[in-house]
Amino acid sequence: MAVEWRNFEPVLIPKIPNLHKIEVFEKNGGYQQLAKVLKEWTPEKVVDEVKAANIRGRGGAGFNAGLKWSFMPKPDGKPRYIAANGDESEPGTFKDRQIFEYNPHLFIEGATIAGFAMHIDAVYVYIRGEYKDWIDMMQKAIDDAYAKGYLGKNIMGSGYDMDMYVHSGAGAYICGEESSLMESLEGKRGYPRVKPPFPAQKGLWGRPTTINNIETLANVPLVIKNGADWYKSIGAENHPGPVLYGISGHINKPGVYEYPTGMSIHDLIYEVCGGMRGGKKIKAVIPGGSSTPPLRGDQLEGVCMDADSLRTAGSMMGTAGMIIMDEDTDIVDVVWRISHFYHHESCGQCTPCRDGTGFLEKTLIKIKDGHGEMRDLDLLLDLCTQMEGRTICALADAAAWPVRYAVTRFREDFEKKVKNTVYALA
Amino acid sequence: MKENYEFSKEDLAEIEKIKAKYPDKKSPVMPVLWLAQQKFGHVEPEVQQLVAKTLDIPAAHVYGVVSFYTQYYGERKGKFVFDVCTTLTCQLCGGYDILHHLEDKLGIKAGETTEDGMFSIQSVECLGACGYAPMMQITNGVYCNHLTTEKVDKIVDDLKAGKMPEFEQIPFPQHQDESNNKEG
Numbered sequence: 001m002a003v004e005w006r007n008f009e010p011v012l013i014p015k016i017p018n019l020h021k022i023e024v025f026e027k028n029g030g031y032q033q034l035a036k037v038l039k040e041w042t043p044e045k046v047v048d049e050v051k052a053a054n055i056r057g058r059g060g061a062g063f064n065a066g067l068k069w070s071f072m073p074k075p076d077g078k079p080r081y082i083a084a085n086g087d088e089s090e091p092g093t094f095k096d097r098q099i100f101e102y103n104p105h106l107f108i109e110g111a112t113i114a115g116f117a118m119h120i121d122a123v124y125v126y127i128r129g130e131y132k133d134w135i136d137m138m139q140k141a142i143d144d145a146y147a148k149g150y151l152g153k154n155i156m157g158s159g160y161d162m163d164m165y166v167h168s169g170a171g172a173y174i175c176g177e178e179s180s181l182m183e184s185l186e187g188k189r190g191y192p193r194v195k196p197p198f199p200a201q202k203g204l205w206g207r208p209t210t211i212n213n214i215e216t217l218a219n220v221p222l223v224i225k226n227g228a229d230w231y232k233s234i235g236a237e238n239h240p241g242p243v244l245y246g247i248s249g250h251i252n253k254p255g256v257y258e259y260p261t262g263m264s265i266h267d268l269i270y271e272v273c274g275g276m277r278g279g280k281k282i283k284a285v286i287p288g289g290s291s292t293p294p295l296r297g298d299q300l301e302g303v304c305m306d307a308d309s310l311r312t313a314g315s316m317m318g319t320a321g322m323i324i325m326d327e328d329t330d331i332v333d334v335v336w337r338i339s340h341f342y343h344h345e346s347c348g349q350c351t352p353c354r355d356g357t358g359f360l361e362k363t364l365i366k367i368k369d370g371h372g373e374m375r376d377l378d379l380l381l382d383l384c385t386q387m388e389g390r391t392i393c394a395l396a397d398a399a400a401w402p403v404r405y406a407v408t409r410f411r412e413d414f415e416k417k418v419k420n421t422v423y424a425l426a
Numbered sequence: 427m428k429e430n431y432e433f434s435k436e437d438l439a440e441i442e443k444i445k446a447k448y449p450d451k452k453s454p455v456m457p458v459l460w461l462a463q464q465k466f467g468h469v470e471p472e473v474q475q476l477v478a479k480t481l482d483i484p485a486a487h488v489y490g491v492v493s494f495y496t497q498y499y500g501e502r503k504g505k506f507v508f509d510v511c512t513t514l515t516c517q518l519c520g521g522y523d524i525l526h527h528l529e530d531k532l533g534i535k536a537g538e539t540t541e542d543g544m545f546s547i548q549s550v551e552c553l554g555a556c557g558y559a560p561m562m563q564i565t566n567g568v569y570c571n572h573l574t575t576e577k578v579d580k581i582v583d584d585l586k587a588g589k590m591p592e593f594e595q596i597p598f599p600q601h602q603d604e605s606n607n608k609e610g
C-alpha cells in the first residue's frame with residue numbers, strides 16, 4: 001500500500017529561508033532538542049527512543065540506527081568516536097549535500113545528541129573531496145556552533161564535552177564503506193577492514209566507533225522533538241520517516257525531494273517529477289543508487305520505496321537515489337558504464353573483486369561492440385556468482401548485482417547484441 | 427629544473443591546527459596533502475617528500491595515499507582541470523557529448539593537457555550532482571551544472587579571460603513550487 005504523501009511538509013529541509021544560518025535555525029526551535037536532552041534525559045533514554053523510532057540507516061544498508069548505537073560498549077574513560085558518513089559517492093545519490101547546503105545545523109544537533117547518547121569524544125564528518133563548496137559550508141556551520149557553545153567544552157553548561165571536525169576525502173568511492181572510511185580518516189589508503197572486530201569494538205584508532213549517514217543523524221532531533229510514535233506514523237510501517245529521494249535521469253523535473261518512505265515509484269515519477277521526458281515509456285528504474293538491482297518498467301506497478309516492498313519486487317532501497325531510464329535507453333551500454341565505474345573504484349585488495357570487475361567490464365565491452373556470443377551471457381552470470389559474498393567488503397556484490405539482474409531482467413536486449421554460439425551441424 | 431618546495435610560516439601554523447584534530451601523526455596526511463596541492467598546484471614526489479618530512483612519516487606512505495585517491499595530482503596538470511562526469515545519469519543525459527565537445531574544442535583527449543598548460547580534461551566517475559546532469563567540476567572546485575555545448579564554450583572563454591564560474595545554488599524544488607505537492 002502506497003502511503004499518503006500529498007499533504008506532507010518537509011521536515012528535514014523545511015521551507016524556511018536562510019535556515020543554514022545559525023540565528024535563523026535557533027529562531028525556529030533549533031538546538032532546543034539538544035538542550036532538552038542534555039538537561040533532562042539520560043543517554044540510555046536517548047538510545048531507547050531512537051531505537052523505538054526505528055530510523056533505518058539512510059546510507060544504504062537500512063539498519064536500525066538506535067540498535068547500532070546500543071552495540072557500543074560501556075565507557076572506559078578512553079576516547080570514543082562517531083564518523084558521520086557524507087562520502088555520498090554512489091552514482092545516483094546527491095542528497096546529503098542538500099543537508100550541508102540547506103540545514104547543516106539540524107545534522108550538527110543530531111550528531112551532538114548521538115554523541116551524548118554514546119559518550120562520544122569527537123565526531124568526524126567525512127565529506128567527499130569533490131564537495132569542496134559544501135565542505136566549506138559545513139565548516140562554517142561547525143564554527144558557528146562552536147562560537148555559540150553547542151560544540152566544544154561544557155556544551156550548554158551541561159558538563160558534556162564533544163568536538164566536531166570535518167575531514168575531506170579525495171575521490172574514492174570505496175571510502176563510503178564504513179571500515180574504509182575509518183582507514184581514510186586515519187590517513188591511509190582506503191582499504192576496507194576485515195570484520196569482526198566490528199567498529200563498535202575496534203573502530204577509529206582502535207577505539208569504539210559508530211558510523212552513521214549524515215541524513216540518519218539529521219533525523220535524530222526530529223525523533224527527540226516529536227517522539228518515536230510520531231516518527232513511526234510517517235511513511236511505511238517497517239521503514240518509517242521522511243526520506244530525501246534523489247531522482248535523476250530521463251524525467252522532466254529531476255532533483256532531491258523530501259517525502260515519506262513507502263511512496264509508489266509511479267507517483268514519484270509521474271506526479272512529483274512531472275513525468276518522463278518527451279512522454280516516453282519507462283524502460284528501467286534503479287531505485288537506490290547504481291548498486292541496487294534495476295527494475296523493469298513493466299515491473300513497477302504497486303512497487304513502493306521502502307525496504308519490504310522493494311525486496312518483494314527484487315531490489316533494494318539503498319540510498320533512495322533513483323535513476324529513471326526511458327524506452328530508448330541501451331541497457332547494455334548502461335550496464336557497461338556501471339561496470340566500468342566499479343572496475344575503476346575497486347580498491348584491489350580482494351582478487352574476486354579486482355579481477356572480477358575487470359572481467360565483467362571486458363565482457364560487456366565485447367558484447368556492446370557486437371563481438372559477443374550467447375555464451376558470454378552465461379559467463380557474466382558465472383562471474384557474478386564468483387564475486388558475490390567472497391570479498392572483504394560489499395563492493396564486489398555492488399558490482400555484480402546490476403549485471404546479474406540486468407542480464408536476467410533485460411535478457412532480450414543482450415540477446416539482440418550477441419551472436420549465437422550454437423551452430424547447426426549440417 | 428628542480429624547484430624548491432617549502433611550507434611558509436603560515437602554512438606550518440595551519441598544519442599545526444590540522445594536527446590537533448587527530449590523535450596520531452599519520453592521520454593528518456590527507457588534509458596536509460590538500461593544503462600542499464592548493465599551494466603548489468600538484469603533489470609530485472618532491473612535494474610528497476616535503477609532506478612526509480613535515481609530518482615525520484615515511485615518504486612511501488604519503489606516496490601510497492597520493493596514488494590511491496584520484497583527486498591528488500601526483501603529476502602536473504593544466505591550470506584548469508575539467509573533470510567531466512560520465513557516470514550513469516550523466517551518461518544518460520549526454521555527459522559523453524559534453525566530454526567529446528570539450529575534447530574537440532581544446533584539441534586534446536581525456537587525460538591530456540593542452541600544450542600551453544592551460545587546460546586538462548579528465549573523464550571522471552560520479553560527482554554527486556545527478557539531478558543536474560550533465561555536469562563537470564573545474565580543478566576540484568566549482569560545479570558547473572546543466573551543461574550544454576554553448577555553456578561549455580562560454581566557460582572555456584571565461585576561463586581564458588581569467589574568470590572562474592561562480593557557485594550555483596540550485597533551489598530545493600519543494601521550496602520553489604507550491605503546486606507541486608498539493609495537486610495531482
